[in-house]
Amino acid sequence: MIHISVQQSAIDIAAEMTRxxxxxxxxxxxxxxxxxxxxxxxxxxxxxxxxxxxxxxxRVAEQAIERWTLQxxxxxxxxxxxxxxxxIVFVAAxxxxxxxxxxxxxxxxxxxxxxxxxxxxxxxxxxxxxxxxRDNDHAxxxxxxxxxx
Numbered sequence: 413m414i415h416i417s418v419q420q421s422a423i424d425i426a427a428e429m430t431r432x433x434x435x436x437x438x439x440x441x442x443x444x445x446x447x448x449x450x451x452x453x454x455x456x457x458x459x460x461x462x463x464x465x466x467x468x469x470x471r472v473a474e475q476a477i478e479r480w481t482l483q484x485x486x487x488x489x490x491x492x493x494x495x496x497x498x499x500i501v502f503v504a505a506x507x508x509x510x511x512x513x514x515x516x517x518x519x520x521x522x523x524x525x526x527x528x529x530x531x532x533x534x535x536x537x538x539x540x541x542x543x544x545x546r547d548n549d550h551a552x553x554x555x556x557x558x559x560x561x
Contacts, residue, residue: 437506
């Protein structure tokens with residue numbers, strides 16, 4: 413089971429956990445990302461290219477399912493204006509055992525940070541600026557390209 417959603421509405425964690433648990437797995441690993449108030453950020457706005465963004469997220473989910481034995485993957489990502497403390501992303505990986513679920517969840521969030529086409533703009537006071545992916549985001553994603561030992 414793969415569920416991908418790109419939405420403007422708030423992420424309903426309870427509903428997404430119900431969806432994840434319905435997969436009948438022994439383990440559910442999740443990550444919830446929140447908008448940070450780094451350096452006075454008042455608003456974070458995400459834009460995306462409909463269709464392309466969902467396709468990119470689907471590719472990341474399919475890669476996780478190919479790499480680990482998973483029962484399911486859920487990726488829910490917000491777009492539009494958000495404020496500090498609001499949920500921006502929810503990722504879940506379900507598997508028979510925790511190891512696969514935890515690794516896959518980490519993979520999913522690492523890869524979507526760099527592989528999904530989102531454009532971020534932060535507003536601080538009267539100043540708005542576009543934000544690029546950070547070097548540590550690229551490093552986290554790249555570690556999954558290394559051969560497994």
